[in-house]
Amino acid sequence: MATITLSHIAKAYGSEARVIKDVSLTVNDREFVVFVGPSGCGKSTLLRMIAGLEAITDGDLLLNGDRINDHPPKDRDIAMVFQNYALYPHMTVYENMSFGLKLRHVSKAGIKERVTQAARILEIENLLDRKPKDMSGGQRQRVAIGRAIVREPKVFLFDEPLSNLDAKLRGQTRLELQKLHRSLQATIIYVTHDQVEAMTLGDRICVLRGGDVMQFDTPVTLYNEPANLFVAGFIGSPPMNFLPGKLMGTGNSVQFESESGTVCLELSAHPHRDVYAGNRGRAVVLGIRAEHITDRPGTFSHSQSTTVDALEHLGNEIFAYTMLEGVRFVARLPADSVMTINNTATLYWQADKCHIFDAQTERRL
Amino acid sequence: MKLTSKRLTPYILITPYLLHVAVFVLFPVAFSIVLTFHSWNIISPMKYVGLDNYAHLLKDRLFWQSLWNTVRFLLVHIPLQIVVALALAEFLNGPIRGRAFFRASFFLPVIVSGVVVTILWQQLLGFNAGMINKVLTGMSIPKVPWLESPDVAMYAIALMATWKNVGLYIILFLVGLQTVPMQYYEAADLEGATRWQKFRYVTLPMINPTIFMVVVLSTIGGFSLFIEPYIMTEGGPLNSTLSAVMYIYRQAFQYYHMGYSATLGFFFALLILAVVAVQKKYVEE
Missing domain, CATH: 1.20.5 (Single alpha-helices involved in coiled-coils or other helix-helix interfaces)
Incomplete structure (x- = not known):
C-alpha cells in the first residue's frame, strides 16, 4: 500500500524564483503516474523531492498520510532508477543488486533469494557476475531496475530511464515496464520528456510546464480534452494544429473565423456549441489534430482549399503539410491518398473534433 | 630521398x-x-674495479641501515599522508564556509621552501625551547625528545614531511573526489547507506586510481628524503635518521667515492622501480 500526496509543494533554490510553484496531486496505490514536460519544467526536481534527494521549500509530502518532508531518503522506503543507471562500476551485477540489502543487514541467504528472483523476472540471471562496463545500455537498465526491485520498496521512481536507449530498445522496454508494473503491483512515478512514453505507460499523466501542473489526468483525457493550449500542443504526434481567430455567429449558429478570414468553420454541431455561443466575439485559438483533417469528404464537415507544400510518406500513412495564414498545418492522410506537392487540393476538417482555446488565458473553452 | x-x-x-x-x-x-664499475674521486683518473662496488654495497651495513631508516620513514609517512590528505579533502569537498581559505591554507606549506619549513620545525620540535614541548608541558605531559631520541627522530621527521606535503595530496584527492558522479551517492542514500558506508563502498573504490597515484608519488618522494634529516638531525642521533639519499650524498660529496655513490644510486633507483611495480600490481588486482 503506497499512496503519495503532494500538497502545495514548492521548491526554490536560495532567493531565486521557484522552480516548482504550487503542485498538489495524489498518486494512488499501485498507480503508474508519469510526469512529463519539456526540459526545465521541474519534473525531475519534483521526483527528486519525493525521493528525498532535494529539500522541499514549501508544502507537504505525504506517504500513506504520514508527512515525510524531513525523512532522509533511506527512511522513505522508495527506490529510484536513475537516468544514467548509477550502477557502481567496481561492483558486479550481483553486488550492485544486493548492495541495499547488505546495508539493511538482510541475511546472505535472503539476499541470494531476492537477487535471483529479481534477476529471473528481468532475465539477467546470466549477467550476475559481470561488471557494468561489460554490459549494453539495455542490460544496465535492467540491472538498475533489478536493484530497485530487490528492496521491495513501497514506491518506485524512474527518472528518464529509457533516454539512453535506442528507439527500438525503448519500444521493447516500454512494454516490459508495463508488464513489470502489472506483476509488481507497485506504485510507480515515472519522469520523461517523451510524450509517447508518457501516453503508453501512464495510468495518469501529469503535464508540467515551468514548475506548474498544466493537467493531471488519464492519457485519453489529455489527448481528447486538453485543458489548455500547452497540453494540446505537447501531447500528440504530430502536434495539434493551431489557428488564431474569433468566435462569430448569431442565433443558433456559431462559427470560428480565422484572423484573415481564410477559414470559416461552422461549429453548430460541436458538442460544446453552447459554450462557444456564449463566447461569441472572443479572440480564440482553434486547435485541430492531424487525424481530423483528411483528403476525402466522408463525415468531415468542413472543406478547405489549400496548397500542399510537403509530403511525408510513412508507409501506413502520409503527413501532408500546408500553410494557412502563415501557420503550418499538418494532415494525417491514408497511405493510398493521391496528393501532389504544390498543387491546390481540398482538405476536409472534422469540425466537431476541433478544440477552441481562449487566446488570452490559453484555457480550453 | x-x-x-x-x-x-x-x-x-x-x-x-x-x-x-x-x-x-x-x-x-x-x-x-x-x-658503478669504477673507482673515482673526481681528481684522480677513474680506475676500473669491476663488480667491487656492488660487492661492497652488499656488505655495507650503514647503507642497509639508511635503507631501513627510509623504509621506517615511508611506513609512517605514506599511510599518514593518505589518511590525513583524504580526510581533509573529504572535509574540503563538503559544503563548508570559507572553503577557499582552507584550501589555500592547507596548500601553503607546499609552496614554502623545504629548507625554511625544516628550520621552522626544528625550532618547534626543540627539546627545551620548542613550542610543541612547551604546549605538552603546559598540559602536564612529559617533554618528548623529538629529534634527540633515535627511536623518535625519524617519526618526527615523517610527521613534519607529511605536514609539508599534505596540501599537494589534498588537491589530488579533491580532484579525485570531484570526479565521482553525484548519482552514486544519491543511489547509496536511497539504499540506506550511512556516511561511512558511502565513503567505504562508493568513494574509496571510485578514487582508487588517485590513491594509487598518491601512494606512488609519496613513495618516490619519500625515498628521496634528504633535506629534512640533513638540516634537522644531520642523520643522527646514532644514524637513526640517515636516509638512503643522504648516505648516497655523503659517499659522493663528503668521501668522494663517486663510483660507489653511483652504485648506491643505481641500486636505489632499481629498488624504487621494483616497489612501484609491486604497488601497481597490487592496486590493479
Whole structure:
C-alpha cells in the first residue's frame, strides 16, 4: 500500500524564483503516474523531492498520510532508477543488486533469494557476475531496475530511464515496464520528456510546464480534452494544429473565423456549441489534430482549399503539410491518398473534433 | 630521398628538447652506470674495479641501515599522508564556509621552501625551547625528545614531511573526489547507506586510481628524503635518521667515492622501480 500526496509543494533554490510553484496531486496505490514536460519544467526536481534527494521549500509530502518532508531518503522506503543507471562500476551485477540489502543487514541467504528472483523476472540471471562496463545500455537498465526491485520498496521512481536507449530498445522496454508494473503491483512515478512514453505507460499523466501542473489526468483525457493550449500542443504526434481567430455567429449558429478570414468553420454541431455561443466575439485559438483533417469528404464537415507544400510518406500513412495564414498545418492522410506537392487540393476538417482555446488565458473553452 | 624544409622542420623543433634530454638525462644516467664499475674521486683518473662496488654495497651495513631508516620513514609517512590528505579533502569537498581559505591554507606549506619549513620545525620540535614541548608541558605531559631520541627522530621527521606535503595530496584527492558522479551517492542514500558506508563502498573504490597515484608519488618522494634529516638531525642521533639519499650524498660529496655513490644510486633507483611495480600490481588486482 503506497499512496503519495503532494500538497502545495514548492521548491526554490536560495532567493531565486521557484522552480516548482504550487503542485498538489495524489498518486494512488499501485498507480503508474508519469510526469512529463519539456526540459526545465521541474519534473525531475519534483521526483527528486519525493525521493528525498532535494529539500522541499514549501508544502507537504505525504506517504500513506504520514508527512515525510524531513525523512532522509533511506527512511522513505522508495527506490529510484536513475537516468544514467548509477550502477557502481567496481561492483558486479550481483553486488550492485544486493548492495541495499547488505546495508539493511538482510541475511546472505535472503539476499541470494531476492537477487535471483529479481534477476529471473528481468532475465539477467546470466549477467550476475559481470561488471557494468561489460554490459549494453539495455542490460544496465535492467540491472538498475533489478536493484530497485530487490528492496521491495513501497514506491518506485524512474527518472528518464529509457533516454539512453535506442528507439527500438525503448519500444521493447516500454512494454516490459508495463508488464513489470502489472506483476509488481507497485506504485510507480515515472519522469520523461517523451510524450509517447508518457501516453503508453501512464495510468495518469501529469503535464508540467515551468514548475506548474498544466493537467493531471488519464492519457485519453489529455489527448481528447486538453485543458489548455500547452497540453494540446505537447501531447500528440504530430502536434495539434493551431489557428488564431474569433468566435462569430448569431442565433443558433456559431462559427470560428480565422484572423484573415481564410477559414470559416461552422461549429453548430460541436458538442460544446453552447459554450462557444456564449463566447461569441472572443479572440480564440482553434486547435485541430492531424487525424481530423483528411483528403476525402466522408463525415468531415468542413472543406478547405489549400496548397500542399510537403509530403511525408510513412508507409501506413502520409503527413501532408500546408500553410494557412502563415501557420503550418499538418494532415494525417491514408497511405493510398493521391496528393501532389504544390498543387491546390481540398482538405476536409472534422469540425466537431476541433478544440477552441481562449487566446488570452490559453484555457480550453 | 630529398629532405625538404617541411620534412626538416619537426626535427629542428625537437632538437632543443633532444639536446636537453641527451645532456641532462641520458648522459648522466649512462655515465653513472659506467661509474658503478669504477673507482673515482673526481681528481684522480677513474680506475676500473669491476663488480667491487656492488660487492661492497652488499656488505655495507650503514647503507642497509639508511635503507631501513627510509623504509621506517615511508611506513609512517605514506599511510599518514593518505589518511590525513583524504580526510581533509573529504572535509574540503563538503559544503563548508570559507572553503577557499582552507584550501589555500592547507596548500601553503607546499609552496614554502623545504629548507625554511625544516628550520621552522626544528625550532618547534626543540627539546627545551620548542613550542610543541612547551604546549605538552603546559598540559602536564612529559617533554618528548623529538629529534634527540633515535627511536623518535625519524617519526618526527615523517610527521613534519607529511605536514609539508599534505596540501599537494589534498588537491589530488579533491580532484579525485570531484570526479565521482553525484548519482552514486544519491543511489547509496536511497539504499540506506550511512556516511561511512558511502565513503567505504562508493568513494574509496571510485578514487582508487588517485590513491594509487598518491601512494606512488609519496613513495618516490619519500625515498628521496634528504633535506629534512640533513638540516634537522644531520642523520643522527646514532644514524637513526640517515636516509638512503643522504648516505648516497655523503659517499659522493663528503668521501668522494663517486663510483660507489653511483652504485648506491643505481641500486636505489632499481629498488624504487621494483616497489612501484609491486604497488601497481597490487592496486590493479
